[in-house]
Amino acid sequence: MLNDLDRKLLRVLSNYIKTKGSAPTMAALTRKMGRKEPVILRGLSSLQSQGYIQWQPPWLDTIRILEAWDRDGIQKEQKQKRDMDNNAYFTQY
Template sequence: MLPDLERKLLRILINYPAHRSRVPTLRLLKYLTGRKPNEIMEGIASLEEKGYIMFKNKRDLQSLIVLKEEAQPVQRVERAADYWTTH
């Protein structure tokens, strides 16, 4: 499961180009996430390391390419059906 910032960045990078046909700027990412530019760039670097995005030119966000559109699913713990009757 991705940390909050990385998950938020991935959702923005997936959904924003669908409406505007371009990648959001660093200024817009700062506004949308409420984070500092260095935190955003660390999140983007982490997404690249994990294989979610490809970032060719590190100076230009327009070179970002989303490789995976879905984060890893959350594993849910199954609870016994009789939990409330035994506790």
């Protein structure tokens, strides 16, 4: 499961690349994240080590998104939906 900083960084990268067609600059990342460069670089390294992005440090234009969503977050949502569906059978029928 990603921590809050990594999750936000992944969403910022994913949305930026989707809308602009290229990776953001460090100035854009620091502005959007509200964090300093060393914190962002640690976040990028963390995302790369966990397999969410592909990146050739130190060039930000080499960032490629491999997985745009938190794996554990999706599984948790699916489990909650299944639980609600199972309960619906007993409460609605």
